Amino acid sequence: xxxxxxxxxxxxxxxxxxxxxxxxxxxxxxxxxxxxxxxxxxxxxxxxxxxxxxxxxxxxxxxxxxxxxxxxxxxxxxxxxxxxxxxxxxxxxxxxxxxxxxxxxxxxxxxxxxxxxxxxxxxxxxxxxxxxxxxxxxxxxxxxxxxxxxxxxxxxxxxxxxxxxxxxxxxxxxxxxxxxxxxxxxxxxxxxxxxxxxxxxxxxxxxxxxxxxxxxxxxxxxxxxxxxxxxxxxxxxxxxxxxxxxxxxxxxxxxxxxxxxxxxxxxxxx
Amino acid sequence: xxxxxxxxxxxxxxxxxxxxxxxxxxxxxxxxxxxxxxxxxxxxxxxxxxxxxxxxxxxxxxxxxxxxxxxxxxxxxxxxxxxxxxxxxxxxxxxxxxxxxxxxxxxxxxxxxxxxxxxxxxxxxxxxxxxxxxxxxxxxxxxxxxxxxxxxxxxxxxxxxxxxxxxxxxxxxxxxxxxxxxxxxxxxxxxxxxxxxxxxxxxxxxxxxxxxxxxxxxxxxxxxxxxxxxxxxxxxxxxxxxxxxxxxxxxxxxxxxxxxxxxxxxxxxxxxxxxxxxxxxxxxxxxxxxxxxxxxxxxxxxxxxxxxxxxxxxxxxxxxxxxxxxxxxxxxxxxxxxxxxxxxxxxxxxxxxxxx
Numbered sequence: 001x002x003x004x005x006x007x008x009x010x011x012x013x014x015x016x017x018x019x020x021x022x023x024x025x026x027x028x029x030x031x032x033x034x035x036x037x038x039x040x041x042x043x044x045x046x047x048x049x050x051x052x053x054x055x056x057x058x059x060x061x062x063x064x065x066x067x068x069x070x071x072x073x074x075x076x077x078x079x080x081x082x083x084x085x086x087x088x089x090x091x092x093x094x095x096x097x098x099x100x101x102x103x104x105x106x107x108x109x110x111x112x113x114x115x116x117x118x119x120x121x122x123x124x125x126x127x128x129x130x131x132x133x134x135x136x137x138x139x140x141x142x143x144x145x146x147x148x149x150x151x152x153x154x155x156x157x158x159x160x161x162x163x164x165x166x167x168x169x170x171x172x173x174x175x176x177x178x179x180x181x182x183x184x185x186x187x188x189x190x191x192x193x194x195x196x197x198x199x200x201x202x203x204x205x206x207x208x209x210x211x212x213x214x215x216x217x218x219x220x221x222x223x224x225x226x227x228x229x230x231x232x233x234x235x236x237x238x239x240x241x242x243x244x245x246x247x248x249x250x251x252x253x254x255x256x257x258x259x260x261x262x263x264x265x266x267x268x269x270x
Numbered sequence: 271x272x273x274x275x276x277x278x279x280x281x282x283x284x285x286x287x288x289x290x291x292x293x294x295x296x297x298x299x300x301x302x303x304x305x306x307x308x309x310x311x312x313x314x315x316x317x318x319x320x321x322x323x324x325x326x327x328x329x330x331x332x333x334x335x336x337x338x339x340x341x342x343x344x345x346x347x348x349x350x351x352x353x354x355x356x357x358x359x360x361x362x363x364x365x366x367x368x369x370x371x372x373x374x375x376x377x378x379x380x381x382x383x384x385x386x387x388x389x390x391x392x393x394x395x396x397x398x399x400x401x402x403x404x405x406x407x408x409x410x411x412x413x414x415x416x417x418x419x420x421x422x423x424x425x426x427x428x429x430x431x432x433x434x435x436x437x438x439x440x441x442x443x444x445x446x447x448x449x450x451x452x453x454x455x456x457x458x459x460x461x462x463x464x465x466x467x468x469x470x471x472x473x474x475x476x477x478x479x480x481x482x483x484x485x486x487x488x489x490x491x492x493x494x495x496x497x498x499x500x501x502x503x504x505x506x507x508x509x510x511x512x513x514x515x516x517x518x519x520x521x522x523x524x525x526x527x528x529x530x531x532x533x534x535x536x537x538x539x540x541x542x543x544x545x546x547x548x549x550x551x552x553x554x555x556x557x558x559x560x561x562x563x564x565x566x567x568x569x570x571x572x573x574x575x576x577x578x579x580x581x582x583x584x585x586x587x588x589x590x591x592x593x594x595x596x597x598x599x600x601x602x603x604x605x606x607x608x609x610x611x612x613x614x615x616x617x618x619x620x621x622x623x624x625x626x
Contacts, residue, residue: 162357165324166418170371171345184361 022246028239036235048236055240063216064223065244071133071219072201075140079148079197082141084190087152088182092164102153108146113206121210131213139211140201148193155189156182191256198252202245220245272335272425272458274298274321279330281316281482290316292482293330298460303452305473306462309505313482314462315430321460322428323347334425345374347426350419354431356411358403364390364414365399368421375422389421409440416448420455429461433468445471466506470494478502495609500618503543503611509573509586512549515615516542526580528558530605536621541613543620544605546573549587551595554604560585562595576601 028036030047055061090102120139121130129135159182167177183190205221212218218226224241227234275298281291291313298304306314319325321332323344332340339347350371358367368386377385390396393413403411412432419427429448433441449472452459463469469476470490477487478501486498497503503511516523516530518538523530525542551574560576563584572593575584587603595601612621 160355160357162353162355163359165319165322165344166351166353166357167359167370168324168344169322169349169351170418170422171374176374181359185359187361 025239025242028236029243031236031239033234033236036239051236051240052244055237055244059223059227059237059241060215060218061220061223061241061244064218064220064241067133067217068202068219068221068245069248071137071140072198075137075144075201076194076197078137078141079144080190080194083145083148083193084152084156084183084186085178086145086149087156088178090149090153091156091159092161092182102149105146106150109150113143117207117210120207124211130211131217133212133217136208136211136219139207140204143207144197144201148197151193151196152186152189155186159185195252195256199249202249273300274426274458274460275331275333275336276317276321277331277333279317279320279332280328281313281320281325282328289328289482291320294479294482294484295330296477296484296487298458300458301456303459303461303472303474305469305476306460306479307466307469307473307476307505308464308479308485310464312479314464314479317479318351318428318430318460318462321426322349322351324351348424349426349428350422350424351428351430352415352419352432354434356403356415356435358411358414358418360403363400363402364395364406367403367414368399368417371418371422385421385423389417392420393417408436409444412436412440412444416451420451425458427455427457427459429459429463431463431465432461434463434465448472466508470506478505480505496620497543497611498620500541500543500613503613503620507545509546509588511543511545511611512583512585513613514542514544514578514581514583514585516540516612525558526578528578528580530557530607533607534623536612537614539615540621541615541618543611543613545609546586546588548606548609549585550604550606551587551589551593551601556602556604558603558605559600560603562597562599562601565593565595565597567591567593574601576603 024041027042027044030049030051031042031044032048032051035042035045056065086105090098124130124135124139127135129138163181163185164177167181172180203221204219205225208219208222209225212222220241224238224245227237227241274296276294276296279291279294280289282289294313294317296304306317308314316325320327323339323342327340331338334347334349359370362370365386368389369382372382372385386399387396390399393416395410395413395417398406398410398414403414406414412435415432432448433444436444445468452472461468461472473490475487476490476493478485478493478498480501486493486502488496493502494506497506497511500513504513514525516525516539518524518532518536518540521532523532523540523542530542558578560578562574562576564575566573566575568591570591572589572591574587574589574593574595576587578585589595613619614621
């Protein structure tokens with residue numbers, strides 16, 4: 001067992017390890033690129049807050065942010081609804097090929113995105129969804145669905161079957177039971193998937209860079225990438241863009257975190 | 271009025287070879303408290319779930335008040351069920367748990383309020399209405415589960431081992447309350463349990479099941495006194511009936527090396543069954559002797575385990591608390607032959623008594 005002192009040192013070191021890079025980017029976000037190239041690690045002498053409105057309005061971050069918001073929010077909503085319904089069915093109903101279908105969906109997790117991206121590209125071109133936010137959103141849903149179903153299924157499976165039987169006798173239809181019994185009970189697990197999907201998709205780069213070409217349709221990660229040129233890198237603007245990108249992630253984490261802990265410590269149904 | 275009639279009900283699970291429930295026929299009168307009793311896996315819960323409509327009926331006919339309900343969904347059968355796990359909705363308050371079924375049935379909110387208040391007052395839950403189930407004790411949860419059934423005022427109550435998650439003291443208390451409740455509501459109740467004490471104390475009639483089949487149906491004491499076969503004899507009663515292989519010859523039963531006079535005719539090979547309370551250790555006219563292996567004083571009574579010469583299995587006797595027998599002693603035993611039973615070793619059925 002560690003004494004309190006040793007534990008304190010370890011926790012402090014870990015916090016520095018985790019928060020250090022964040023702090024570094026945060027300081028750079030209020031320094032100009034010229035200042036940064038003089039000394040990478042210096043504390044800001046003049047706090048250039050004006051970089052944020054500049055990034056938002058002049059460097060097009062507003063558009064990227066809205067695009068990201070649109071794609072990610074719609075994808076997460078659809079993922080949550082479809083994922084929880086699918087998980088409920090897999091966990092609750094006995095039907096032929098239940099496990100087979102579950103395995104097929106789940107096995108998609110093992111393919112790295114690089115394998116599927118070319119076929120994904122071709123399919124989207126065929127359906128006229130290439131270079132569109134709807135197309136990107138659909139791809140995000142498809143990519144994240146297996147993990148979502150996987151996490152939720154294991155949670156739904158732990159809800160005692162007696163509860164559903166009780167609700168059936170109480171007169172509720174299967175559809176109503178899903179909304180009134182399953183879903184509220186599974187809320188901790190659903191929060192977990194919401195956070196997970198939001199963070200992963202908010203930062204997603206590979207699919208976006210392949211499937212989006214228009215400047216006006218770029219999502220945030222692509223917008224930030226725009227400042228990385230071959231010869232020139234606007235490091236200051238990248239840092240400012242990163243800070244803007246991080247804010248929603250921090251917000252959603254703070255909002256759902258209590259639920260997140262509940263979901264991870266599980267055993268909520270007893 | 272609610273008469274529940276099971277006519278040759280069968281349940282076969284896909285992929286299973288044997289029938290989980292094998293041709294169960296049973297008629298439960300209005301206001302009757304019927305107990306389905308049996309060891310785990312005997313099909314009693316499956317039978318109950320078929321009555322509830324939670325399990326499809328493979329064959330046979332189920333009717334409530336003369337109306338065939340095989341294909342009527344659970345919600346339209348006007349039944350309520352109390353589960354072993356209580357099955358309370360964890361995300362709802364006690365009030366909402368009680369009101370959940372009523373809301374679906376479109377009762378006015380004032381009527382729901384009135385019913386929930388009534389039931390919670392009866393069950394002593396009035397002060398917990400705002401709590402969530404996880405903030406209740408086991409006994410309180412059990413009451414909520416019970417209240418959820420009562421509040422609906424259904425035709426038939428179904429209980430699936432509702433007391434087995436409670437500790438012993440609470441179980442005795444709830445048992446008494448269920449009996450009172452049954453008298454007050456005058457409702458038809460079907461109660462599944464593996465606990466023979468619950469079955470004996472609560473049931474108007476007991477239906478004993480084994481291996482998916484009904485073995486015996488009858489009033490608790492009738493079933494206790496006249497078990498249909500060795501299974502019932504061994505299952506009902508604690509300690510169970512002593513079952514000893516015996517041989518009949520010349521007006522006497524030979525059990526091991528001992529001989530018991532028998533006042534009736536019977537086949538040559540039989541199984542002799544006698545309840546522990548029908549063996550007297552001290553007093554009475556001793557017919558044979560046994561060696562004491564263990565003495566188990568229970569306070570109100572004493573269980574004595576002994577061996578008869580030439581008999582493999584131990585024999586148990588229930589004596590008063592004043593029993594003075596010591597381990598290793600040879601004690602005289604008096605068997606109450608009028609209460610003893612003979613069973614056919616081939617069929618395990620009881621051989622009907624035909625006095626000479």
